[in-house]
Amino acid sequence: MKKYILRRFIHMIPTLIGVSVIIFYLFALMPGDYIDSNRQITAQRAHDLRVLYGLDKPIIMRYFIWVKNAMEGNFGFSLKYLESVTKLINQYIWNSFIIAIVTLALTWSIALVIGVYTATKQHSLFDRLVTLGVFASLSFPSFFLGLLMIKFFGVDLKILPLGGMIDTGSTSTGLSYVLEVIRHMILPVGILTFLSIGSLTRYFRSGMIDALKLDFIRTARAKGLKERTIVFKHALKNAILPAITLLAFELPGLFSGAIITEQIFNWPGIGRLQLEALSFRDYPVLMTFTMLLSFLTIMGNFFADVLYAVADPRIRLK
């Protein structure tokens, strides 16, 4: 087992290096750079700025300078915000994180329960209603639903806030601050959960149906075990296995921010920062953020492999 983990871990390193090279080169090859976005400055000033930011050196040199700085924990200075990239990203990423993790927890729990229940009661009325709901969730665009809910709950009923993370001019701290943020999270989390639940429910449902058809389930029934034990103890454990890989891959999603939802709800997340950095060619921010997501994806892959080996003894013994 330990050898297995070690081997997977060592495989990660060349992948990371390769990813960083590709990302850096792709960004560097994009036409137009940050200095170009300012139409007012003179050619001399533009040249001076390029030297100042090190944009005039050849790409290979710039890559190694970046790597060396990254090793020291210095991920550069945002060209647009004029502050350190790590500080900038830190300001926004945790706001996206709390929305994403609550959505993840809710989506998975609800999808699991509904998926299992509809699998056991296949073709019932409940199952058909859930299928309808699932397709609705897969069809609605997030901005449409978001704006509709804001109008309904915020403007008409006035029971939920219209956006932002805290009330305008609020100075609450401690518990009241936490409660206020939770109140503001209700709509964005609710909408994101509704939209993600669809595909996951179908996935659990089909996983369960397949598990329930296996021979050993018939044996268990023949032995006279309670239906509840059969479903939740024996079938579910087998159905959940592929879901473990899915869960591990949710890791980068926790930090990438939901761009459209954040825009509609004025939620100060990392999504908007990403878009801006892309359109303004803010390389330090782009590089660092893309590397972060790649790193999380690779880590997620690694965790998926390890967890699968832990959960499924058949992999371990191979």
Added chain:
Amino acid sequence: MKKRFISAIILSVSAVMLLSSCGTKVASNQNVKASKVSSIGDQYIKATDPSKSPDKAKQRTDTFVAAISEPGGVFLPYFYDNGWDGNATDPIFASLVGQDPKGNPIPDLAKSWNISSDNLTYTYHLRQGLKFSDGSPLTADDVAFTLTILDDPAYSGYLDISTSFIKGSEAYKDGKADSIEGIKVVDPLTIKITTEKVNPLNLTILGGQVLSKAYYGKDYKRGSLDYLKALYATPLGAGPYKIDKYIPGQEVRYTANDNYYAGKPKIENLIYKVTSKDTNLQLFQTGETDEDGFTTDKDTVDELESFGFANVRISTVSDYGYIYFNNKKSYLKDKSVRQALIYGLDRQKIIDVKYKGYGQVANIPTSPLVWSYNEDGINKYKFDQSKAKKLLDAAGWKVGSDGIREKNGQKLRLSYLTTKSTDEIIPIAKEDYKAIGVDFEPEIMDFNTLVGKLNKGDYDLASVRTNGLVDPNDSVEEFSSKKTSENVSGYSDPVADKLISEGVSTVDIKKRKVIYQKLYKELTDNPPVILIDYRKSVKAWNSRIKGLDNNNFSGVSSTNLSKLKIEN
């Protein structure tokens, strides 16, 4: 039975999909029909029923919530890179010279000023007892420090102080002198600045926002400005408000400055709240914000009017949209070709489709809000396809067998760069130019790529918009062949060059008006660009904020910010 039912559904679904895709193809080839739209003038709609103000707003008895889009947190004048930081910084930093609602200079921190008869020496007289918000005194030394730091070799911000030609600034920048000769602190309340060349804008450039020497100059050494980065988030100024808290992506909060020279502002708290176009109308409607700028269309205006508590102002924005000619290309050097391209484009139709009444055709290279705007004797280039054809024929461009004009074996094919995929100019120009025998090839790309191509000269036509215009020189500067770095289009006209430099060589507005009148005539006759549009903006504010006039010259951050009152 079941099988036939299913196959029927599949057939009908695929039929629908086929038809819908056909539909979109037809639409892009359809002629764009614009009904006769009348132009909407500037309007001021007063609130009809202030009592309808939402409860949330009424409860805020001592706070004014204004709207902002994307502040970046760099709260230091001259150093921020993002226009929204400018809005956020204005309430904190006062200038020597302020602006009245029409854009004319009025005393702010300076109670008066003298300009020498040769227009080269500026003497500002500061008011007595000026203080920064922390109680420290504001004197001429702080003004001298501000101007010196702008000339520092490491300064890389947006203000190019070299256009002021302060005496001794070059020597300071090159390290040959330790201070700037032309900046003289006569006494703590008087500062004299000597320049070497007349610039009509110097009064406001030299009289800009003042930075505290004690606070921002504590560790100042020439050539190193990095230490200022640590102070971006904690500004100190002499404006009506001081910063309270900055919540990134959410709000910038201010409290009234007790030490403000014109008296502590009556509204104790100011908040700039971050809003986006998706929900700003709802936020205003429910009282979360007291003012904002909204989408410019009739539905929005009608809805704002229906609220009852909103003052609404529809006014022209001080900018214009235009299309660059690449004047370096051989086929665009001939002015009759450029004139033909303007005659051959139905600009009124573009305005009608794009703005639906909230815009008008531009014929002068400045905005209607700038004092030099004058339509006398200007060729309006009314849409005339036969005239365009005649001009092209006379220039030697004969229509070829494929309908495209050619001369000496070269086809008249023009590339057009734009950043909008829904650019209204594309379908209209394609149709109009085809009719006169010009092949129009649009290319859609993002802004940075467009600017990169613009600088390399890799285009024929490119769609851009000016920044906010204050002085007539702002927009015509780039047409001078002497300004090689601003002049991306490669335009060169000796008459225009002479008039452009004359325009900034005198301070006398009457003389300048005459010069610009001549310049506009020349630029219309030999067009460097295709002028397209002026547009309107829709701004509204809750009538409970008394004294606010949210027009396009003086918004929330104007010089009278401290005089606003709340009356619920």
